[in-house]
Amino acid sequence: MMEKMIFGRYVPVDSIIHKLDPRAKLIFVFAFICIVFLANNAATYGIMALFTLVLILMSRIPVIFLINGLKPILFLIIFTFFLHVFFTTGGALLFHFSFIRIYEEGLRQGIFISLRFLLLIFVTSLLTLTTSPISITDGLESLLNPFKKIKLPVHELALMMSISLRFIPTLMDETDKIMKAQTARGVDFTSGPIKDRVKAVIPLLIPLFVSSFKRAEELATAMEARGYRGGEGRSKYRLLKWTGADSLTILYLALMASLLIIFRS
Amino acid sequence: MGRKLIQIQGVSFRYHGQDQFALDDISFDVMEGEWLAIVGHNGSGKSTLAKMLNGLHFPEKGQVSVSDTILSEQTIWEIRKQIGMVFQNPDNQFVGTTVQDDVAFGLENNGIPRDIMVKRVSDALDKVGMADFLDQEPHHLSGGQKQRVAIAGVLALQPQVIILDEATSMLDPRGREEVLSTIRELKKETNMTVISITHDLEEAAKADRIIVMNRGQVYKEGVPEEIFQLEEALTSLGLDIPFAIKMKRALQQKGIPIHDQYLTEEELVNALWISH
Numbered sequence: 135m136m137e138k139m140i141f142g143r144y145v146p147v148d149s150i151i152h153k154l155d156p157r158a159k160l161i162f163v164f165a166f167i168c169i170v171f172l173a174n175n176a177a178t179y180g181i182m183a184l185f186t187l188v189l190i191l192m193s194r195i196p197v198i199f200l201i202n203g204l205k206p207i208l209f210l211i212i213f214t215f216f217l218h219v220f221f222t223t224g225g226a227l228l229f230h231f232s233f234i235r236i237y238e239e240g241l242r243q244g245i246f247i248s249l250r251f252l253l254l255i256f257v258t259s260l261l262t263l264t265t266s267p268i269s270i271t272d273g274l275e276s277l278l279n280p281f282k283k284i285k286l287p288v289h290e291l292a293l294m295m296s297i298s299l300r301f302i303p304t305l306m307d308e309t310d311k312i313m314k315a316q317t318a319r320g321v322d323f324t325s326g327p328i329k330d331r332v333k334a335v336i337p338l339l340i341p342l343f344v345s346s347f348k349r350a351e352e353l354a355t356a357m358e359a360r361g362y363r364g365g366e367g368r369s370k371y372r373l374l375k376w377t378g379a380d381s382l383t384i385l386y387l388a389l390m391a392s393l394l395i396i397f398r399s
Numbered sequence: 400m401g402r403k404l405i406q407i408q409g410v411s412f413r414y415h416g417q418d419q420f421a422l423d424d425i426s427f428d429v430m431e432g433e434w435l436a437i438v439g440h441n442g443s444g445k446s447t448l449a450k451m452l453n454g455l456h457f458p459e460k461g462q463v464s465v466s467d468t469i470l471s472e473q474t475i476w477e478i479r480k481q482i483g484m485v486f487q488n489p490d491n492q493f494v495g496t497t498v499q500d501d502v503a504f505g506l507e508n509n510g511i512p513r514d515i516m517v518k519r520v521s522d523a524l525d526k527v528g529m530a531d532f533l534d535q536e537p538h539h540l541s542g543g544q545k546q547r548v549a550i551a552g553v554l555a556l557q558p559q560v561i562i563l564d565e566a567t568s569m570l571d572p573r574g575r576e577e578v579l580s581t582i583r584e585l586k587k588e589t590n591m592t593v594i595s596i597t598h599d600l601e602e603a604a605k606a607d608r609i610i611v612m613n614r615g616q617v618y619k620e621g622v623p624e625e626i627f628q629l630e631e632a633l634t635s636l637g638l639d640i641p642f643a644i645k646m647k648r649a650l651q652q653k654g655i656p657i658h659d660q661y662l663t664e665e666e667l668v669n670a671l672w673i674s675h
Contacts, residue, residue, distance in 0.1 A: 268496040300496045303538035349491045356492035359453050359484040360552065361476065361508040369510045371503035371520070 144266050149194040150379065151264045156273030158380035162387055163261045169387070170250055172394040179249055181397065185390045186253050193264050200263075204255060211248045218244035267299040272372050289365030297353070305346070312341050404560065404592055405429035405452065409461035412447060421447045423615040424461070429560070434586065434593045436603035439612030440637035445596045448612070449564045452594070453482050466559070480509065483553030485566040489545035493537045498529060501537070502552045509556070523555040524548075526588075527581050543574025547581060554585065563595040567602065575602075600633070601641050604663070611636065643667045 146152070151159075173179050190197060224239030262270070275292035282288050313323060316337045323334050405428065412422040422444045429435055439445045450456045451463060454475040463470040465478045483505075486492045495501030502520045511519070524530045527547040537545060546566055553561055563582070567575040579602065586593055595606065603609050609626045611618040613636050619626060626633070630648070633640055643664045647657055650671075657670055 266496075268500065271496075296496055297494070300493070300537065303536070304490055307538065352486065352488055352491035353494065355450075355455060356484075356486050357494055357504075359455060359479065359486075360494075360505040361479050361556070362504070363476065363508065367510045368507050369512060369516065371500060371507055371513065371516055373513060 145195055145199075145263050146266070147194050147264075149192065149264070151189065151193040151260070153379070154264075154383060155374055155376050155380040156265050156269040157277055157374060157376070158383045159261050159265055160270070160273045160277060162383055163258055165387055165391075166257050167254060169391050169394060170254055172391070172398055173246075173250070175397070175399045177397040178394050179246060181390065181393050182253055183249065185386070186256055189260060190256060193260055195260070195263050200256065200259070203259065204252075207255065211251050214251060215244045215248040218247055268296060268372070271296045271299065272374055276374055287365075289368075293365075301349070305342070308345060309338065309342060312338055402431050403428045404431045404466055406464045407452075407461070408463075410451065410458040410463060411460040412451060412456055412458050414447075420615050422451065422458075425615075425617055426461075427610060427617060427620060429592060429594060431559075432590045432592055433608060434595065434606045436606035436609045437594065437596045437612060438598060438600060438603050438609060438638060439618075440598060443612040443636075444615040445612050446564055447615075449484070449562050449594070449596050452560075452562060453484055454478055480556065481558050482560045482562060483556055483558035484562045484564060485546065485549045485553060487565040487568055489542045489549065489569065490537070492549055493545055496536065497533070498524065498535050498537075498540070498548050499533045501548055502555050505552050505556045519555045519557075520551075523551040526554060526585060527551045541574065542570050543577045546570065546574070546578050550578070550581060550585075558591075560592040560594060563593065563597070565596055565598075567599070568597070579605075598638060600627075600638055604641050611638075 170182065173182050190200065219236055219240045220234065222240035222243045223235075223237050226238045227235060228238055228241065229236040265273075271292050274295070275288055278286065278288045278291070317323065321334050321337055323331065323338070325331075326334075407428070408426050410422055410425045411420055413420045425444075425448065437445045437448065447456060451458060452465075454470055457470070457472075465481055468474050468478060470478055493501055494504045499520055502523055503516055506516045506519060521530065521533075524533065527550050529544065529547050529551060532540065532544070532548075537548075540548070549566075550561075561582070567578050570578065582593060583605075585591060595602065597603055604623050604627070606623065608621070609623055610620045611626060611629075611633070618636065619629065627640065627644055630640060630644060643666075647667060650657055655674070657667075657674070
C-alpha cells in the first residue's frame with residue numbers, strides 16, 4: 135500500500151518541470167485549482183485536459199506510474215460519478231428502469247465533475263512528484279514572506295515544516311520497530327473486535343510519543359549548540375532563482391485561463 | 400602543547416529541583432591542540448560537563464572560560480562559535496533534510512554569506528569523506544555516516560575545539576573506528592583541540608590525557624599510562640579496562656613474567672615475542 139501511494143512522494147527524474155522554481159509551481163497549482171472551476175462545457179474541459187496532458191508528458195513521470203498511484207482514490211472518483219449520474223435531473227431522459235432514472239444532464243455532470251477531480255489530482259500530485267519536500271518548504275516560505283508584516287511567523291513555520299518532513303521516515307521506522315517489539319511481546323494489532331484493536335494501539339502510541347519528546351529535546355540541544363537562535367540574522371543556503379522558464383510557466387497558465395474564458399458558455 | 404584554551408575553575412552544578420550536585424567543585428584546564436578524554440560511568444557527570452563547556456548549562460558556582468572569555472549569557476554565542484559539539488544519537492541531531500542542508504545549518508545560523516557557505520560545505524564534506532552524498536537524505540545513511548555528517552557540520556564552522564559527547568557510543572565497531580580515524584586525521588591536519596567524552600577506555604587509551612570522573616568529581620587526571628596503572632580502581636568505578644591490560648594480567652596469573660607498567664597492544668606483542 136505505502137509503496138503504491140504517490141501522495142507526497144518525490145520522483146527525482148531530470149525534466150524541465152523538475153528544474154522549475156518551486157514558487158512558480160506553487161503559484162501554478164494554486165491558480166490551477168481556482169481556474170478549474172471556469173470550465174463548464176466540453177470545449178473548456180477538453181482544453182484543460184490537453185494542457186494537463188502536456189504538463190504530464192513534460193514532467194517525464196511515467197504515466198503508468200501516475201495512474202497506478204491514483205488507484206486508491208479511484209473509488210472516490212467513481213463514487214462521485216455515480217452520485218451525479220443518479221441524482222442530477224434535467225435534459226432528456228436516457229434510461230429508465232423501475233426507480234432508476236438517468237438524465238442527459240446527470241451523465242454530463244458526472245463526467246465533468248470526475249474529470250475535474252482527476253485533473254486536480256493530476257496537477258497537485260505533479261507538484262509533489264516533481265518537487266522535493268525541502269524545495270516546497272523553501273517556496274512556501276518565500277511566498278509567505280509578505281505575511282511577515284502581519285506578524286505571521288514565516289521562518290518558524292518553514293522550519294517546523296522542514297523538520298517534520300525530515301523526521302517522517304525516522305518516525306515511520308520507529309513505529310515499525312515498536313510495533314514489532316510489542317507484537318513479539320504478545321500484542322495483537324491485526325485481529326479481534328474494534329475495541330480490542332483500539333486498545334492495542336496504546337502500547338504503540340505511548341512509547342512513540344515519549345520518544346518523540348526525547349528526540350525533540352535532543353534536537354533542540356543540538357540546534358542550540360550549533361548556534362541556532364531564531365530567524366534573525368540567518369543567511370540561507372538554498373537559493374531560489376526565478377528564470378525565464380518560470381515566467382513561461384505562468385504564461386502557460388495565463389494562456390489556459392484566457393482560452394477557458396473565451397470558450398466557456 | 401600550547402596555551403590554556405579552556406579553564407574550568409571550581410565549577411558546581413545541579414539540575415533543577417535536585418539536591419545532589421551533578422558536578423561538584425571541578426577544576427581543570429584544556430590545552431590547545433590536545434586530545435583530552437573524559438571517562439566515567441553513567442551518571443558520573445561527564446555529559447553535564449560537556450554541556451557546561453558549550454553554555455547549554457550555566458555553573459551554579461565557579462566559572463568556565465574559553466580563550467580568556469568568561470562564559471556568560473552575553474558571551475555564549477561567541478563561545479559556541481569556537482566550540483563544536485557532536486552528540487550521541489546520530490538521528491536526533493540531524494537537522495537538515497539532506498546532507499548538505501545539515502552541514503549548512505550551523506553556517507546559516509551565523510549568517511555566513513552564501514558563496515562562502517557553499518565552499519565550506521563542500522570542503523567539510525570532503526574532509527570527512529562524504530562528498531558523494533550531498534543530496535542524500537538522513538534515513539538513507541548509516542549511523543557512522545550520519546555522525547560523519549555531524550562532524551562535517553561542526554568543521555564547517557571552523558571551531559577551535561570539538562567536543563565528542565559519546566559520539567561513537569551508538570555505532571557498531573566499524574562505524575566507531577571510521578568516525579574516530581576521521582577525527583584523528585582532522586586533528587593532525589588542523590591542530591584542533593578534541594575533548595572526547597566516553598566510557599570506552601579503548602578509545603580513551605589513544606588520548607593525550609585522561610580525566611576520570613566519579614560522582615560529579617574529578618577522580619584522577621593523567622596520561623593514559625598513569626590512569627591504567629589504577630587497574631582495579633577503574634573496574635570498581637564501573638569502567639572496563641582495555642584488552643591489553645586484561646591480557647597482561649591474565650598472563651601474569653599464569654606465571655608469565657611481564658613487567659608491570661602500562662602497555663599498548665603493540666608493546667605487549669613486542670614484550671611477548673622477545674620474552675623467549
